[in-house]
Amino acid sequence: LAKTTQPISMDSYEGQEVNITCSHNNIATNDYITWYQQFPSQGPRFIIQGYKTKVTNEVASLFIPADRKSSTLSLPRVSLSDTAVYYCLVGREGDMRFGAGTRLTVKP
Amino acid sequence: EPEVTQTPSHQVTQMGQEVILRCVPISNHLYFYWYRQILGQKVEFLVSFYNNEISEKSEIFDDQFSVERPDGSNFTLKIRSTKLEDSAMYFCASLLNDYEQYFGPGTRLTVT
Numbered sequence: 001l002a003k004t005t006q007p008i009s010m011d012s013y014e015g016q017e018v019n020i021t022c023s024h025n026n027i028a029t030n031d032y033i034t035w036y037q038q039f040p041s042q043g044p045r046f047i048i049q050g051y052k053t054k055v056t057n058e059v060a061s062l063f064i065p066a067d068r069k070s071s072t073l074s075l076p077r078v079s080l081s082d083t084a085v086y087y088c089l090v091g092r093e094g095d096m097r098f099g100a101g102t103r104l105t106v107k108p
Numbered sequence: 109e110p111e112v113t114q115t116p117s118h119q120v121t122q123m124g125q126e127v128i129l130r131c132v133p134i135s136n137h138l139y140f141y142w143y144r145q146i147l148g149q150k151v152e153f154l155v156s157f158y159n160n161e162i163s164e165k166s167e168i169f170d171d172q173f174s175v176e177r178p179d180g181s182n183f184t185l186k187i188r189s190t191k192l193e194d195s196a197m198y199f200c201a202s203l204l205n206d207y208e209q210y211f212g213p214g215t216r217l218t219v220t
Contacts, residue, residue: 034207034208041197043199043201043211043213044151044199044211045211049207049208087150093156093158093163093203093207094139094158094163094164095156096141096153096156096209098143098152098153
């Protein structure tokens with residue numbers, strides 16, 4: 001099972017773009033990369049998922065290089081409400097394990 | 109929008125007692141999960157369940173834990189003899205056939 005490594009915390013200011021990178025050196029061929037967001041006292045919430053190259057939805061973009069050993073979640077123009085913990089997961093349906101997560105704090 | 113529900117929202121129990129945490133996953137989903145989160149720590153995988161059997165389990169999921177899908181709608185987690193260190197938020201999640209897990213609001217378990 002691929003282990004993930006993310007920065008423990010990041011600070012940003014409102015309106016800035018935030019990029020959070022996750023390392024997953026031993027990702028398997030069948031593994032997908034998924035990012036979740038968690039607010040205090042709530043369950044995690046799906047943000048975005050990808051396999052390779054770039055994926056974009058209404059909330060974020062996910063950049064995955066060709067070797068798939070890392071991925072970068074990009075949040076455009078963050079607001080105070082984006083303050084949360086962001087988790088990178090690598091795996092398949094039966095086994096989805098969270099890493100330590102990155103605590104993002106957005107300041108005014 | 110469909111959602112995963114969990115009951116109770118908060119359970120207080122004494123050490124050594126059995127507890128059952130209940131979840132109603134989204135009806136057409138195929139995979140079901142339990143996770144726990146000790147206060148201030150990361151979300152920890154406990155077990156996944158597919159086709160009426162355990163698919164994967166972590167080292168945390170020892171003989172004290174069991175899961176059931178007794179009636180095709182509920183998904184339960186039983187802890188046979190609770191310990192103080194079982195105090196945590198327990199999240200249920202379900203997934204159809206892609207990788208977007210839907211999480212419930214959680215049950216806060218307090219063992220005294």
